[in-house]
Amino acid sequence: MGTKYAIGVDYGTQSGRAVLVELSNGREVADHVTPYPHQVIDEELPESGIKLEPDWALQHPGDYLEVLRQSVPAVIRQSGVSPDDVVGIGIDFTACTMLPVNSEGTPLCLLPAYKSNPHSWVKLWKHHAAQDEANRLNAIAAERGEKWLPRYGGKISSEWMIAKVWQILNEAPEIYEETDLFLEATDWVIYQMTGRFVRNSCTAGYKSIWHKRDGYPSQDYFRALDPRLANVTETKLRGSIVPLGTMAGTLTTEMAAMMGLRESTAVAVGNVDAHAAVPGVGVVTTGKLVMAMGTSICHMLLGETERQVEGMCGVVEDGIIPGFYGYEAGQSAVGDIFEWFVEEAVPAYAKEAAEQAGMGIHEWLERGAASYKPGQTGLLALDWWNGNRSVLVDTDLTGLIVGYSLLTKPEEVYRALLEATAFGTRKIIDAFRSNGVQVEELYACGGLPQKNRLLMQIYADVTNLEIKVADSKQTPALGAAMFAAVAAGSENGGYDSIIDAAASMARVREETFKPNPENVAIYESLYQEYVKLHDYFGRGGNDVMKKLKNWKEAAVADALNTAAGSGI
Numbered sequence: 410m411g412t413k414y415a416i417g418v419d420y421g422t423q424s425g426r427a428v429l430v431e432l433s434n435g436r437e438v439a440d441h442v443t444p445y446p447h448q449v450i451d452e453e454l455p456e457s458g459i460k461l462e463p464d465w466a467l468q469h470p471g472d473y474l475e476v477l478r479q480s481v482p483a484v485i486r487q488s489g490v491s492p493d494d495v496v497g498i499g500i501d502f503t504a505c506t507m508l509p510v511n512s513e514g515t516p517l518c519l520l521p522a523y524k525s526n527p528h529s530w531v532k533l534w535k536h537h538a539a540q541d542e543a544n545r546l547n548a549i550a551a552e553r554g555e556k557w558l559p560r561y562g563g564k565i566s567s568e569w570m571i572a573k574v575w576q577i578l579n580e581a582p583e584i585y586e587e588t589d590l591f592l593e594a595t596d597w598v599i600y601q602m603t604g605r606f607v608r609n610s611c612t613a614g615y616k617s618i619w620h621k622r623d624g625y626p627s628q629d630y631f632r633a634l635d636p637r638l639a640n641v642t643e644t645k646l647r648g649s650i651v652p653l654g655t656m657a658g659t660l661t662t663e664m665a666a667m668m669g670l671r672e673s674t675a676v677a678v679g680n681v682d683a684h685a686a687v688p689g690v691g692v693v694t695t696g697k698l699v700m701a702m703g704t705s706i707c708h709m710l711l712g713e714t715e716r717q718v719e720g721m722c723g724v725v726e727d728g729i730i731p732g733f734y735g736y737e738a739g740q741s742a743v744g745d746i747f748e749w750f751v752e753e754a755v756p757a758y759a760k761e762a763a764e765q766a767g768m769g770i771h772e773w774l775e776r777g778a779a780s781y782k783p784g785q786t787g788l789l790a791l792d793w794w795n796g797n798r799s800v801l802v803d804t805d806l807t808g809l810i811v812g813y814s815l816l817t818k819p820e821e822v823y824r825a826l827l828e829a830t831a832f833g834t835r836k837i838i839d840a841f842r843s844n845g846v847q848v849e850e851l852y853a854c855g856g857l858p859q860k861n862r863l864l865m866q867i868y869a870d871v872t873n874l875e876i877k878v879a880d881s882k883q884t885p886a887l888g889a890a891m892f893a894a895v896a897a898g899s900e901n902g903g904y905d906s907i908i909d910a911a912a913s914m915a916r917v918r919e920e921t922f923k924p925n926p927e928n929v930a931i932y933e934s935l936y937q938e939y940v941k942l943h944d945y946f947g948r949g950g951n952d953v954m955k956k957l958k959n960w961k962e963a964a965v966a967d968a969l970n971t972a973a974g975s976g977i
C-alpha cells in the first residue's frame with residue numbers, strides 16, 4: 410500500500426497548528442503554526458470597536474479557516490508527501506468554544522446585521538461572563554436533585570455550553586432567536602470541511618450535559634431555568650451525536666482545493682484538545698493522569714467505574730477512549746498566569762537584564778527562581794488569576810499572593826506562581842484519590858513541559874509523582890491525527906481503533922522528572938498552608954474576592970454607560 414499519512418490540526422487559544430504524521434510509526438514529518446489573525450478578542454469587537462465587559466473572551470471564526478488555508482498546504486509542501494497518501498484529517502479544539510450559526514451554518518457574527526452584537530461572536534472557552542447563569546443553573550439542578558449533576562462534580566462551569574447559551578438568551582434574545590444552531594467550534598469547522606453537520610460525543614458529554622444513554626437533561630429542567638429554554642435541546646442543540654473516531658465525511662470540493670488535499674480524504678469528527686492528547690501520549694489504560702499544560706491545564710484520567718469526584722469538569726463514558734470512563738478536571742489559568750506576570754508585573758530592570766543575558770524573560774526568571782529552595786521565597790500564592798475550574802468550579806475567584814516584603818524579587822514571585830499552579834494540580838489529584846479514582850503516574854504534554862524544566866520539577870516534587878513527558882511538540886495534533894487514522898480505517902492504511910493507533914504512533918521521552926525527597930517534604934508543609942488559604946477564600950470563609958469583583962464590575966458598567974451616554 411506504500412507509506413500513508415494523516416494530518417492533525419490542533420486549535421489552541423492563540424494559534425492553530427497542523428502536523429503531518431506517518432501512520433505506521435507516528436513520526437511527525439512536518440508541522441506549521443498559524444497565529445489567529447484576530448487573536449483573543451477581549452477588549453473590543455473587530456471593525457465596530459464595540460467595547461467588551463470584563464470576563465469576555467471571543468474569537469473570529471474566519472481565523473479557524475485561515476489555519477486550514479495556511480497550515481495544511483504548508484505541511485504538504487514541507488514534507489513533499491503526495492496528497493494521494495494523506496488518508497485522513499482530524500482536528501482538536503479548545504472547548505467549550507461555541508458559536509451561533511444560521512440555517513446555512515454561517516456564523517451570525519459574519520452577517521452585517523449582527524456583527525456589532527458581541528453575542529453573535531464565538532465565545533471562547535475562557536469567556537467567563539456567564540457565571541450568574543452558571544450559578545442559577547447549578548442551584549436549580551441541586552434543588553431538583555438532577556441525577557446528572559454529580560457526574561459534573563456537583564457544578565456546571567460558566568465555561569460550558571448551557572451557561573453560555575443562557576447568557577445569550579438573557580442578554581441578546583434577538584441573537585438567540587436568529588440562531589438556528591449553537592455549535593462547538595470543533596463541530597463547526599468539521600461542518601465547513603465536509604458540508605455535513607454532526608456533533609461529537611466528547612464535547613456533547615463534557616460541555617453540554619449530554620449522556621450516552623440518558624441524552625440531555627429533561628425539558629422540565631430547562632423549563633425550570635427559563636420557559637424559553639424548554640425546547641433548546643431539540644431545536645438549537647439538535648443534531649446527531651457520534652463517537653470519537655467516526656468519519657464525519659470527506660472534504661468538499663472547495664475545501665480540498667483550499668487545503669491542497671484530495672476530496673476523498675476521510676475527515677474525523679471533532680475532538681477536544683486535551684482529550685486528543687491522551688492517546689497522543691499513549692495513555693489507553695487507567696491510573697495515568699495526563700496533564701495538557703499550556704495556557705491552562707486540563708487533567709485527563711481513565712477509570713473503570715463512574716465515581717463522583719468534587720469539582721470535576723465531567724466524567725463521561727467513552728468520552729476519551731472507548732470502554733473507559735473519562736474524567737476531566739482542570740485549572741483555568743497556568744501559562745496565562747506566567748504571561749500576565751511577565752507582561753504586567755516584571756520591572757524594567759529585569760527585562761533589561763534578560764536582554765543583556767541574551768535570554769527570554771521567562772527563561773531569565775526561571776534561572777533566577779531555580780536558585781531558591783522550596784520555602785525560601787517566603788511566598789505562597791493561590792492560582793486563581795482566571796478563576797478556579799477544579800475543584801471549586803468558581804470563575805469569580807481571583808489571585809492571591811501572601812508573604813511579600815520590601816525585599817521580594819521578581820524571580821521569587823515567578824517561583825511562587827509556578828508553585829501555586831502545582832498546588833492546584835495536587836488538590837485535583839487529592840480529590841481523585843479521596844473519591845477512589847487512582848492516580849499512579851503523571852504524563853505531561855503541551856507547550857509548558859518543553860519550555861520550563863523548573864516548573865516540571867516543582868510539579869514532580871509537589872505531587873511526589875514521577876512525570877513522563879510526551880515526545881511530541883504537538884501532542885493534541887498527534888492525537889487528532891490518530892483519530893483521523895481511525896476514521897480512515899485499516900483498509901486505507903489507518904487503524905481500526907484508537908488503542909491500535911496509540912500503540913503504534915505514541916511516544917514519551919526517555920527522560921522523566923523524578924521527585925526529590927527533600928523538596929517533597931517541604932512542599933508537603935507548604936501545600937497544607939495552600940489548602941487552608943484555598944478553603945478560606947474558596948469555600949465561603951471570606952468572600953472578599955467576590956465583593957471586589959462585584960464592585961469592579963459595577964464601576965466598569967457605570968463607566969461604559971457614561972461613555973455611551975456622552976457618545977464617546
Ligand SMILES: Nc1ncnc2c1ncn2[C@@H]1O[C@H](COP(=O)(O)OP(=O)(O)O)[C@@H](O)[C@H]1O
Nearest residue numbers: 421422423703704744745748771855856860861
Ligand atoms: N518559558 C516559559 N515558562 C512558562 N510558561 C511559558 C513559557 N513560555 C511561554 N509560556 C506560557 O505558555 C503558554 C502557551 O502554551 P502553549 O501550550 O504553547 O499554547 P496553548 O495553550 O495555546 O496550546 C502561554 O500562556 C505562555 O505564557
Ligand SMILES: O=C(CO)[C@H](O)[C@H](O)COP(=O)(O)O
Nearest residue numbers: 421422503504534703704705
Ligand atoms: O477546557 C478545555 C478542554 O476541555 C480547553 O480546551 C482548555 O482549557 C484550553 O486549552 P489550552 O490551555 O491548551 O489553550
